[in-house]
Amino acid sequence: QRHLLGIEHLSQEDILTVLDLAEKYVDLNRRTVKKTDALAGMTQINMFFENSTRTQASFELAGKRLGADVMNMSMQTSSVKKGETLIDTALTLNAMHPDLLVVRHQNSGAVDLLAQKVECAVLNAGDGKHEHPTQALLDALTIRREKGRISRLTVAICGDVTHSRVARSNMILLGKMENRVRLVGPPTLMPAGVADLGVEVCDDMRQGLQDADVVMMLRLQKERMDGGFIPSEREYFHRYGLDAEKLSYAKPDAIVMHPGPMNRGVEIDGTIADDINRSVIQEQVEMGVAVRQACMDLLARNLRAERGRALSEGT
Ligand code: CP
Numbered sequence: 001q002r003h004l005l006g007i008e009h010l011s012q013e014d015i016l017t018v019l020d021l022a023e024k025y026v027d028l029n030r031r032t033v034k035k036t037d038a039l040a041g042m043t044q045i046n047m048f049f050e051n052s053t054r055t056q057a058s059f060e061l062a063g064k065r066l067g068a069d070v071m072n073m074s075m076q077t078s079s080v081k082k083g084e085t086l087i088d089t090a091l092t093l094n095a096m097h098p099d100l101l102v103v104r105h106q107n108s109g110a111v112d113l114l115a116q117k118v119e120c121a122v123l124n125a126g127d128g129k130h131e132h133p134t135q136a137l138l139d140a141l142t143i144r145r146e147k148g149r150i151s152r153l154t155v156a157i158c159g160d161v162t163h164s165r166v167a168r169s170n171m172i173l174l175g176k177m178e179n180r181v182r183l184v185g186p187p188t189l190m191p192a193g194v195a196d197l198g199v200e201v202c203d204d205m206r207q208g209l210q211d212a213d214v215v216m217m218l219r220l221q222k223e224r225m226d227g228g229f230i231p232s233e234r235e236y237f238h239r240y241g242l243d244a245e246k247l248s249y250a251k252p253d254a255i256v257m258h259p260g261p262m263n264r265g266v267e268i269d270g271t272i273a274d275d276i277n278r279s280v281i282q283e284q285v286e287m288g289v290a291v292r293q294a295c296m297d298l299l300a301r302n303l304r305a306e307r308g309r310a311l312s313e314g315t
Helices: 012-029 054-065 086-094 110-115 133-147 164-177 205-209 232-242 281-312
Strands: 042-050 069-073 100-105 121-127 155-158 180-186 200-201 214-217 255-257
Touching: 012 054, 012 133, 012 164, 012 281, 042 054, 042 086, 042 180, 054 069, 054 100, 054 121, 054 133, 054 281, 069 086, 100 110, 100 281, 110 121, 110 164, 121 281, 133 164, 133 214, 133 255, 133 281, 155 164, 155 205, 164 180, 164 281, 180 205
Parallel strands: 042 069, 042 100, 100 121, 155 180, 155 214, 180 200, 214 255
Antiparallel strands: none
């Protein structure tokens, strides 16, 4: 594949290939010298039209550890602010011959559209409510390391499912890997028709967490809610926030995940988030660098092979 646009385009085998290579990068990243030359001579441009801490930092670090020249476009000070469109911006950057373009955008489908206009590999770093593929892959790696497998598990994905690209990518990945997926949250934050996708839907946390192996909490995405949402954060936490009492319904060895950024006291109690016996939130961040290294390494191999073929065919 040329691009990484969504989990929906990946097979079970593709997913396992990424996870297996990422394992090698986890080991390497824990050493004193972390650098390889997998992307030597390649240029990576990061374009984040929406705010990010984890994804942007880890893509930058991943590219640098793989030996790429990495440029972070500051979209706040770019000509987008003067009215330049996403496509014109992409075509301008494409003319500078990057090899990898990492893009986050507030509109669902924007990254797919951009990928059709450029000659390099495009990685989706989150597009609107659509997909966040590297987040689902890093979550899968974290789960596999903690549980010893990434299939036949019961995973409860809890909170604001409607507005969450993390939930969507995870739902697709966990389904492909033959897990039991339970979506838990208020009906107002559950997408219509989602039960038809082979997942269980539940509006009660205690029922939804029953015997879960993995409890994945989601942030309330207020920026996508147009003002209308919930009674109050206090009421939301009471009904849907993860605390010790609600977590006691999951399996005793259930792990707690959150993609970040977290709103403590809204969707998760701070003591649960910090409990090193249950929470794997920091491990998720660590896996993020390794997974992004694996994804860019694999795409760079494909790109080199594609260019090699074009050269030998004289095209
Ligand atoms: N999980 C995630 O996408 O975090 P950031 O928004 O900080 O990148």
